[in-house]
Amino acid sequence: MTLKGRIDYNEDPMVTAVKGMTMQIGLLNYYTDNIAFADTPGYQRKVPVVTSFAEQLGIKGVDTVTDTSVGRLFGTHLPLDFALNSKGYFQKLHADGHVELTRDGRCRMDKNGNLLSTDLMPILGRDGKPIKFPVIPDQLSHVKVAQDGTISVQDPKTGTSQYVGQIGVVLSEGKPAKQVEVRQGVVEASNIFLHEEFIGMVAPKREFEANRQMFITQSQNLSRLIQDMGRA
Numbered sequence: 001m002t003l004k005g006r007i008d009y010n011e012d013p014m015v016t017a018v019k020g021m022t023m024q025i026g027l028l029n030y031y032t033d034n035i036a037f038a039d040t041p042g043y044q045r046k047v048p049v050v051t052s053f054a055e056q057l058g059i060k061g062v063d064t065v066t067d068t069s070v071g072r073l074f075g076t077h078l079p080l081d082f083a084l085n086s087k088g089y090f091q092k093l094h095a096d097g098h099v100e101l102t103r104d105g106r107c108r109m110d111k112n113g114n115l116l117s118t119d120l121m122p123i124l125g126r127d128g129k130p131i132k133f134p135v136i137p138d139q140l141s142h143v144k145v146a147q148d149g150t151i152s153v154q155d156p157k158t159g160t161s162q163y164v165g166q167i168g169v170v171l172s173e174g175k176p177a178k179q180v181e182v183r184q185g186v187v188e189a190s191n192i193f194l195h196e197e198f199i200g201m202v203a204p205k206r207e208f209e210a211n212r213q214m215f216i217t218q219s220q221n222l223s224r225l226i227q228d229m230g231r232a
Contacts, residue, residue, distance in 0.1 A: 014218045020211035023050075026062045027204040031197045038197075042083075042103025043190035044068060068172075071103070071191035073183060079140040080107040080115075083188040088169040088177035091124040092117045099124065101170065103188055109133065109140070115151075125165040126176065133164050145184040 030048040037043040045067040073083050082090070082105030089101035106118045113133035115123045122130035126149070135155050137143060142154035149167035154160070169177045 014215055014222075017211045017215035017218065021208055021215070023062055024204040024208035024211065028201060028208075030062075030064060031201045031204075034192050034197050035194060038190050038192040038194055040104075040190055041106060042071065042188050043192065044071075044103065045190070045192050066172075067191055069191050070188065072189045073186050074189060075185060076187050077185045078106075079143045079145075079185060080109060081105065081185055081187050082107065082145060082167065083183045083186040084169065085181040085183050086169075086177065086179055088171055088180060090117075091168050091170060092119075092121040093124055093130060094121060099174075101172065105182075106187060109136075111136075124168045126168040127165070128168065129165075131165045131167070134162055145182055147181055147183075149180055149182045 027048050027050070030046050034045050046064050047067050049063045049065055051061045051063060068087055070085060070087075073085065084090070084103060084105065089103060090105050092100045092102055094100060100121070102117070104118070107123060108116050108118065110116055110120075113136050115131040115133070117123060125131045131151065133143075133153055135153060135157075137153050138156045142156075143164075144152050144161075145167070146152075149169060151164035151167065152161045153164050155162050167182060169180045169182070171177050
């Protein structure tokens with residue numbers, strides 16, 4: 001019997017076991033990746049989703065979604081550290097022109113007043129242009145960021161506050177986020193809880209071992225059959 005999508009319902013048990021082991025390895029990779037990036041600021045957990053007939057489809061039967069919940073926020077008291085206490089992403093401009101979305105709001109300022117990410121990429125404002133300070137402050141504590149992402153800086157010569165720009169926060173599809181809450185002097189940790197990842201790995205490990213045992217059993221049966229046929 002063949003199901004829709006050309007899945008053989010009466011598939012060879014050894015083939016089914018191999019596909020099952022492949023799928024479980026794929027599942028384990030998601031959990032191990034989450035564990036590896038648990039200490040990365042702003043990293044969002046990847047959640048594996050197992051589709052119907054996954055045992056027959058193998059790794060193709062596993063999809064993934066991104067957990068967009070806000071991670072834990074930690075105060076750093078560094079004026080150029082920003083975190084989003086809302087959905088959305090900051091925007092970094094690569095040298096080749098493409099824009100990378102990130103939740104990591106740790107920034108720095110170069111000698112020309114450009115606001116850069118930790119990997120020295122320009123941070124984009126709401127107008128889609130790189131943010132640049134009109135004046136270089138004497139102290140970074142003179143940089144103020146409002147909840148909506150509006151940046152101002154105190155002019156060291158006049159002592160007045162000058163408008164710098166507004167941090168551009170967008171959704172995953174690139175549209176501007178309507179509800180924005182930017183926190184200054186704060187860093188967002190990943191939204192990963194290690195104990196959940198380790199617990200999630202238990203079932204795939206057991207199912208992998210079950211498929212492995214089925215493969216070994218079928219392999220042994222096939223070997224005995226070949227030996228018996230040889231003697232006959």
